[in-house]
Amino acid sequence: MAETRTGQDDRFPPQIPYIIGNEACERFSFYGMRNILTVFLIDYLLLTQIPDTEMRTTRAKALFHFFMFGVYWFPLVGGWLADRFFGKFRVILWLSLVYCAGHACLALFENSIPGFFTGLLLISVGSGGIKPCVAAMVGDQFTAKNKHLLKKIFAIFYWTINLGSLFASLFIPLALKKLGPAVAFGIPGVLMFVATFLFWLGRKHYVLVPPSGPNPHSFLRIVLSALSRKRPEAPAGAKSHWLDAALQRHPPEAVEGAKAVFRISGLMLPFVPFFWMLFDQKASTWVVQARSMDPYVGPLKFEPSQMQFINPALVMLLIPFLTAVVYPALQRAGMELTPLRRMPLGLAVGAVAYVIAGGYQVMMEHGTTLNIAWQLLPYIVLTVAEILVSTTGLEFAYTQAPREMKSVVQSIWLVCNATANIAVAIASELNVFTGAGQFFFYASFAAAAAVGMALVARRFVVRDYYQAPVPAPSEGAAPAAAPAT
Structure with a gap:
């Protein structure tokens, strides 16, 4: 049944x-x-x-x-x-x-x-x-x-x-x-x-959920309220936050939600864009590199753009493997890869992928002809980085914000992607680096971002928010978000 x-x-x-x-x-x-x-x-x-x-x-x-x-x-x-x-x-x-x-x-x-x-x-x-x-x-x-x-x-x-x-x-x-x-x-x-x-x-x-209409306690309204008012005096022994000024017009839970958004932004916005700078260039810079390689792998001929199939194929294989085998094994060995450890590690792994691809480019610029199959290695490394950063980061960010602010958190994630691509577009238009130099240029930024994110993550206070359980008599009721302390 x-x-x-x-x-x-x-x-x-x-x-x-x-x-x-x-x-x-x-x-x-x-x-x-x-x-x-x-x-x-x-x-x-x-x-x-x-x-x-x-x-x-x-x-x-x-x-x-x-x-x-x-x-x-x-x-x-x-x-x-x-x-x-x-x-x-x-x-x-x-x-x-x-x-x-x-x-x-x-x-x-x-x-x-x-x-x-x-x-x-x-x-x-x-x-x-x-x-x-x-x-x-x-x-x-x-x-x-x-x-x-x-x-x-x-x-x-x-x-x-x-x-x-x-x-x-x-x-x-x-x-x-x-x-x-x-x-x-x-x-x-x-x-x-x-x-x-x-x-x-x-x-x-x-099932069509109707639009909510304007939210009087939205993230933007809370920020504007805080900016337009004087910060209140903090109680003795307590620290004040500049958003506390918004408490004059907004409920405490809404203001706390806005604070959570800024905490997540401080972890994500300065560092995650450097990962997307790497990842999205597999459809541009890596394709251009593949055009200079021998396209024949045995009897098969691969078009440069076709090599991008490696990434989704590996994602479908590696996510179950990492989740079911690698992460539990590390946890049993006392080396748990928490989300705050995975994301900086992913940035560092992404930098390694670009160092490998840059090494290939140096070899080709010195007259060596490489087979297109050599791209398999950096694709594997970059896909591992994607799983460590992307699939971990969005889920983690969602757990760190109350239900009312989860859409704002998604916006932050999208802004990271958008920022990365506009930066790469401008760098390409200005012709900042070409050839092998561009691979090492982006790898160095990602490595620096990995170090910076690791340092910020050490001070990040995890405050998970989960959906409160729904009582049995009211199965259709909407769950309320409750912070887990």
């Missing part, structure tokens, strides 16, 4: 397949176009505009990271519109149509810079705008009866993302090579249309 004696329902809600199907197709569409973007800009769109190969490569990398900046900036807008005004369903559906229009522009305007860039802008708005809404909408479909299935469904959700990325990385670069840009960008466009259609099909089944 699906329903147990304790009142739990072991069935997934019937609307979940629509959302999972939507996510699988949408992720294929996004990674399909993203992973060939750098090569397309170099070999097609900018070919006649910028004859010099080195200058064209530099401009292509800059444009790629400007695009990625938009992808991570517009989630702030999409999440705000969904939470305050229109709800998640409408924002996802409307912006998915914008997303489809962007893909259509890429396929139709392969030879037009204004038309193609319009497509990139529309995809930034669409992809970025729905990013914070889809995963949250999955959680909205569960009640007290089946909330024990949430961990399983989000594991499926994460695997779906990587599965879409894996197949897109393998097949779309081949389509670009064999069939041309119109088809290579058209296939992801068709998948995005299918994603939108699947999402629309489930419209009568979704």
Whole structure:
């Protein structure tokens, strides 16, 4: 039986397949176009505009990271519109149509810079705008009866993302090579249309949480209140905080939530962007490096953009291995890798990946021809870094903020991504470093960030917030956040 004696329902809600199907197709569409973007800009769109190969490569990398900046900036807008005004369903559906229009522009305007860039802008708005809404909408479909299935469904959700990325990385670069840009960008466009259609099909089944409207005790309002008022005198023996001035207009729990956001920001914002500077360049700098390598691995020939399939394939293998084997083994040996240890370690590991790739570049600049299979090693190292930083960091940050501030924490995480990409875009545009120097340039920053984050983490006071248990008689009641001391 699906329903147990304790009142739990072991069935997934019937609307979940629509959302999972939507996510699988949408992720294929996004990674399909993203992973060939750098090569397309170099070999097609900018070919006649910028004859010099080195200058064209530099401009292509800059444009790629400007695009990625938009992808991570517009989630702030999409999440705000969904939470305050229109709800998640409408924002996802409307912006998915914008997303489809962007893909259509890429396929139709392969030879037009204004038309193609319009497509990139529309995809930034669409992809970025729905990013914070889809995963949250999955959680909205569960009640007290089946909330024990949430961990399983989000594991499926994460695997779906990587599965879409894996197949897109393998097949779309081949389509670009064999069939041309119109088809290579058209296939992801068709998948995005299918994603939108699947999402629309489930419209009568979704649980729709209405928008909350303006929040009188939002993070921004609390900060503005504190800045506009004089800080009150602290009681004897106690330390005052500048946000305490907001207590004149806001409840203590809201002000404490804002303080938590600043604590998390002090840990994340100065250091995490340096990881994303490394990670997102696997679709730009690492692809450019692969173009200079021998593409044949035995009888198989790999396109430079195809090597990105290694990352999602390894993620699906390494997360279960690290979680089930490595972390417990270290804990038994008395060397527990807490989140505050994993994140600085991940930054250091990411720096090692770039040192390895930089060493390859030095060898090639001195006349050595390397096989493209050599990129497997830095990809493995970078993927381990991703698991240590990315999957650990967002979950940890969420536990450190009350329920009312968790959306603000997600915004902080997205700002880290956006900041990283705009920094790389500007550095590429200014041509700060080229060749092997750029690998060591970014590795040195990541290593310094690892040291800095480790020092800050030593002083960070962990204050976990968990959802309070739901009493049995009121199964549908919304849980309240309670700090665990």
